[in-house]
Amino acid sequence: MNHFIYHNPVKVYFGKDQLCHLGEELSKYGKRVLLTYGGGSIKKIGLYDKVVNEIKKSGLELYELSGIQPNPRIDSVRKGAQICKDMKIDVLLAVGGGSVLDATKYMAAGACVDFDPWDFFSKCAPIEKALPVITIPTLAATGSEMNDGGVISNPETKEKIGRSSPRLFPKVSFLDPTNTFTVNSYHTACGSVDIMSHIIEVYFTPEPDLYMLDTVMEGLMRTVIKYAPIALKEPDNYEARANLMWTSSWAINGFIDGGKQHEWSCHSMEHELSAIYDITHGLGLAILTPRWLEYCLDENTVGKYYQFGTNVFGIDPKIEPMTVARKSIDMLSEFFFDTLGLESTFSKIGIQEEDFSFMAKRACGGKIIKGFKPLGQKDIEEIFKMCL
Numbered sequence: 596m597n598h599f600i601y602h603n604p605v606k607v608y609f610g611k612d613q614l615c616h617l618g619e620e621l622s623k624y625g626k627r628v629l630l631t632y633g634g635g636s637i638k639k640i641g642l643y644d645k646v647v648n649e650i651k652k653s654g655l656e657l658y659e660l661s662g663i664q665p666n667p668r669i670d671s672v673r674k675g676a677q678i679c680k681d682m683k684i685d686v687l688l689a690v691g692g693g694s695v696l697d698a699t700k701y702m703a704a705g706a707c708v709d710f711d712p713w714d715f716f717s718k719c720a721p722i723e724k725a726l727p728v729i730t731i732p733t734l735a736a737t738g739s740e741m742n743d744g745g746v747i748s749n750p751e752t753k754e755k756i757g758r759s760s761p762r763l764f765p766k767v768s769f770l771d772p773t774n775t776f777t778v779n780s781y782h783t784a785c786g787s788v789d790i791m792s793h794i795i796e797v798y799f800t801p802e803p804d805l806y807m808l809d810t811v812m813e814g815l816m817r818t819v820i821k822y823a824p825i826a827l828k829e830p831d832n833y834e835a836r837a838n839l840m841w842t843s844s845w846a847i848n849g850f851i852d853g854g855k856q857h858e859w860s861c862h863s864m865e866h867e868l869s870a871i872y873d874i875t876h877g878l879g880l881a882i883l884t885p886r887w888l889e890y891c892l893d894e895n896t897v898g899k900y901y902q903f904g905t906n907v908f909g910i911d912p913k914i915e916p917m918t919v920a921r922k923s924i925d926m927l928s929e930f931f932f933d934t935l936g937l938e939s940t941f942s943k944i945g946i947q948e949e950d951f952s953f954m955a956k957r958a959c960g961g962k963i964i965k966g967f968k969p970l971g972q973k974d975i976e977e978i979f980k981m982c983l
């Protein structure tokens with residue numbers, strides 16, 4: 596295995612009734628709070644009132660920015676950064692799904708620079724400072740609450756670009772599974788696929804594995820496979836929602852990477868789909884991931900699939916490895932498309948072949964994605980065709 600540094604500074608309050616600590620945590624950073632949220636789900640679920648009450652009780656000044664959309668737009672980031680500057684905001688409080696959290700991280704960074712925040716993405720402008728961010732995630736999926744990344748879309752250029760910086764780790768995150776009871780079936784399914792994909796993209800890499808981390812990843816994947824269907828049937832099942840929520844954070848907070856250096860394969864491909872077609876991230880991943888696994892399977896890689904099939908899906912280890920490998924891909928597809936009920940092909944969601952070449956070129960940036968198998972533009976086009 597490779598050597599590595601692990602440092603995750605996010606303080607987590609997990610469970611019900613932890614919001615009483617919100618005022619004390621916000622107050623550590625100042626008085627002026629910018630509350631950010633999406634299209635209104637936090638009002639419907641009563642969380643908005645609770646948050647505002649805590650803020651007011653603590654004598655803090657409240658400012659608001661709402662309307663952050665799924666696949667969050669750079670315009671929201673620009674607006675938020677400007678409010679931070681104009682109102683001399685001390686701390687941002689992001690309440691919502693990953694889109695709200697991601698946009699807020701870049702508002703916090705944008706507040707500290709004189710240039711357009713899109714430069715963080717288009718020109719890789721340095722992120723040297725950011726205002727503090729506290730998060731209250733309401734959907735189990737992206738892990739943004741416990742990592743330093745964010746993905747922002749620019750509809751003018753039809754780009755969706757992810758970037759990370761240690762300055763963007765939230766200071767504190769409040770993870771209350773009850774806040775996810777109202778997430779509908781579709782977004783519960785997409786979120787569950789996203790969690791699975793974050794793990795699969797690390798599990799299936801050519802880098803040396805650490806047994807301990809492989810077993811953790813297998814346990815995390817089994818957790819999603821066990822609890823996502825329960826959350827779909829019983830949306831207010833606390834145990835199911837709690838397991839999904841904590842798994843989503845640990846799937847992408849750096850822990851499972853160990854010293855593995857890897858590039859994102861399915862994620863790079865998916866971001867092009869949501870950039871152009873504005874689809875839900877997890878849906879794109881559901882369609883791509885089994886095809887990508889199929890594309891990467893050969894005599895050299897089969898061992899990892901065998902491990903996956905036997906340890907995650909419980910396939911009989913006595914069966915010949917290539918058969919286990921194929922069966923594991925089938926079982927993953929069944930989980931995404933039958934159990935979670937997501938659409939299974941590009942044609943069903945309107946993604947057209949005429950865009951493949953353009954999207955494939957951008958997905959790999961005209962180079963090679965160094966993932967489980969190196970992927971160039973032609974490989975990606977092939978995978979897209981398998982998704983039709």
Ligand code: NZQ
Nearest residue numbers: 633634635636665666692693694733736737739744777778
């Ligand atoms: O906007 P509102 O009204 O809040 O509704 C949202 C939105 O329509 C709704 N929702 C959220 N919590 C709810 C709820 N509805 C009812 N009850 C609740 N408790 O769900 C819809 C989707 O929300 P969104 O934030 O877009 O979903 P998600 O958390 O899956 O975030 C997806 C975004 O995160 C990026 C994706 O690319 C995508 O843009 N990612 C971020 C990552 C990161 N920061 O590390 C990594 C991921 O791989 C991913 O790329």
Ligand code: ZN
Nearest residue numbers: 737789792876
């Ligand atoms: Zn993802």
